[in-house]
Amino acid sequence: MNRRTQTVPEPSLIYSKSKAGRIGCNVPTCDTPEVDLASVVGETRSELKLPEVSELDLLRHFTNLSHINYGIETGFYPLGSCTMKYNPKINEKAAGLAGFAQLHPLQPVETIPGALEILHGVQSMLCEITGFDAITLQPLAGAHGEMTCLMLVKAYHASIGEGDKRKVVLVPDSAHGTNPASAARCGYSVKSIPTDADGNTDLAALEAALDDTVAALMLTNPSTLGLFEPNIEKICKMVHDAGGQVFCDGANMNAMVGTTRPGDHGFDCMHLNLHKTFSTPHGGGGPGCGAIGLQKHLEPFLPVPVIRSVGDTLIADYDRPHTIGKVAAFYGQFLMEVRAYTYLRAYGRERIADISRYSVLNANYVRERLKEVLPPAHDRPCMHECILTAEKYKKEHGVRALDISKRLIDYGYHPPTNYFPLIVPECLMIEPTETESKDTLDDFCDALIAICHEAVENSDLLHDAPSTRIVGRLDETLAVKQLDVRWNG
């Protein structure tokens, strides 16, 4: 297979294009009197080593950098657990309206009724979709939402006099790393719960772990194995009977939108990633946007402000005596909420379920098409993502999942997630999302099948991949040992 190599200019740091006296924009002029800086502000800095480039050089710099960066708009992005779906352009247009973008977070709340309408609208729609009693849009990202949920749990247990004894959070071994890290951030110790052979939570192990020191179970449903937890109601009841709370990691909400509601499963709270499920762009690793949903008993502890209606008026309520306080400086990721609102209104009641239905269809299709070359880790229908294992290629040909992934880059695709969940050996986690067509999936599956044949016949092609990008595999050991994390002239 011969692939064309990228023909792009060799990238160089912006500093190499800098020349004293150049400027890349038309800075506002100042028409107030000059001042003696030393007497007004005191000592000023002696130098400021920033690049000096023209506006066109600046744009060429970033345009060239964009050509060596892969986005959803470049091609298929089957990154499991990340829900890389199409980010509609109307969302961007909406977020750019001056009536949203040009608002100050501390302007009088009476002057932002439209903003409150957006926030309240998103809250209401997410309540309906998740089945929870309340939603707050304060958390700034998914992990921030997890942490906020655990803070609510902590405040709740304190309020019923159990704060001192409930110090443990249970986390399945298949969980995202943010779960235990968020628990630690709330002062909890973490106990791991194993997964059984079918990919479900090991109920016996859970039963054994449940006692009056347990504050919460953090459960991802569908799990990170791409499987729906069929015992979910029973699990929630077991934890509740022991006095614990159950948190749902909503990373995989895309499998459930319009089809089933975590709030009906018995969960007490959950976080959502609006940047996954509700199409706000990932932006290269943020901004995230982490709404959380919760049942009534956790509502008194919500972070402030709480956006709610009083009669016909919407208010930002700070007068909440039991609140955990503030988790973010202002209203959360407002312009991301505008995007999510736009997305939800485009789907509407009629079509919202299509999100989960077609994402699950796509994942099962990919699973079926690839099962001969890359067997699924579990013999069950998957939800919105499929977890496949490349173990046989490692054993028989010395080819690892990572090598297969790197070879996919040569075929023009972004790799799937590798080595997560940790409990599946040589794992490839593929999440196609509902916005990919059968044609795209067929091409992708054909490529993966071809790569698996290459793994058997000419494994060097995989070990040396990618060979068509601006750089080959990079020396990550060197990066750590000879740290170079800033330009130093």
Place this chain on the structure above:
Amino acid sequence: MPYIPHTSEDTQAMLGLIGASSIDELFREIPENLRVKPGALNLPPALDEHKLMAHLTEIAAKNIDMTKVTCFLGAGVYDRYVPATVGAVISRGEFLTSYTPYQPEASQGYLQAIYEFQSMIAEIYGMEIANASMYDGATSMAEAAIMATGIKNRDRVTISETVHPHYRQVLDTYCWSMGIEVVTVPAQNGLAGDMSTVESACVIVQYPNFFGGIEDLARAKADADKSGAMFIVVSDPVASSLLKPPGDFGADIVVGEGQPLGVAMGLGGPMVGLFACKKELIRNIPGRIVGRTKELHGDKPGFVMTLRTREQDIRREKATSNICTNEALMALANTVYMMALGKNGLTKVATSSVRNTQYAIQQLTAAGGKLKFTGKVFGEFVLSLPKNATEVRDALLKKGILAGLPLGSYYQGMDNDLLVAVTEVRSKDQIDHFAQSLKEVLA
């Protein structure tokens, strides 16, 4: 639906291969009683693109945005000039719709931009290194404080009352959940009081502080040193581009809000947290870091995310923080902004802010206000009024002026005090209009 490309033939062919008779069948593992029927949720009806845009435009029009009033409100979020290039770059799909650059060979563009971001933020703050960004200034400060408690193995942090009240509230929440005590030191004449402490992990001051005052960082650093506490400075990057930067005063960690560097105010989100520190602390810092390296089997330079073992996906409950997603796109906006402005542009923006602020102080004090505090200020100041500041603010709003932030709800006894910010985008005419209107309101 344009976002879902399946034709009914496609769907049938796919189901056929899977061996399912319907999409419903794929959900069979979900207990029947937990399933909702498609269309059964009580959501508003779908809108087509044209109607949806009209609907959103109508909602947006209900707000009073900064194109309708003149903004003198700051308090951590500033109405500043944003070059057109910023929007042009961050809306490029290759950046906007990419994920965290875990696959470096397919992400060199973003990785390089973040490396350049780290370089410029570290430079502005006068620090050795910076990370790839945090959520916002407030959470960045809370993360810095928690990092200090881990390094010092002390469970107390000390912060000046002159630090942004919202930042302190976020710090309170974070520290409450981890059992860390927060000691707040009262202000003196609008500046930090004696910051010497007993057994605190860190001392936190803001530069310029919430009131716009330029803190004496040398003294605050000396106070921190007395008990071996780490010295953390919250700093506005625009001010730091002109003033002697916090790093020159021996700060261990500098954090701040990156919104003033080319990010829309957007009702305060998304913004971007800045985080810089001494190099010796690099293994303890939260968040991502991009490093420069070479090819494994070649000599070409390239960029990767590095020191990954600090992070939650590897170290789980022992990670330096739970942060995963950061604010890459806003950091990219900062990067474009800093390059577009460069040394001369950023110095000019900061200097113009100082000039406009000084002019506003003259005009507004002549119009009936008084300066609350006597210390030096950068681009913001507290104006004492003969009347309740909220009433004055509301009256001025009717004249098209968003006059500032009334401080009564934040600090006791400051009901008549207004925090006023004057950035480089304000003109002499606008300031004169503000002064004239204030005179009328106070009359």
Place this chain on the structure above:
Amino acid sequence: MPMSAIPEGLKYTKSHEWIQLDGDVATVGITDQAQSELGDVVYVDLPSVGKTLSAGETFGSIESVKAVSDLYAPVAGEVIEVNGNLDSSSDLVNSDPYGAGFMIKIRVNGDLPGDLLSAAEYSAHVG
């Protein structure tokens, strides 16, 4: 899995540390097996001299680019020496795990734990 070196005369733990006893001083490191699983070692976090450890307690951690493992004290006692060379040359753990790549020396306090393994037992443990 290639055969890794498991010298006779050392004691081993199930968590892949080795110890060498010289009077009441125990030298502690990680096994060849452990270093090869971990890959290129880029950082070793070690305690300060003078720290008292109980058997089984975490005394530090060892990192490769994409993994991190805790280090467990095989015996109780006081840390009397740490291998300062690992600061700048952490690759010694890979190149000479039983020699220049050692981690710490402990002055042993009390009896040795009963669950330490011989070379043969460790060999069986790692299969």
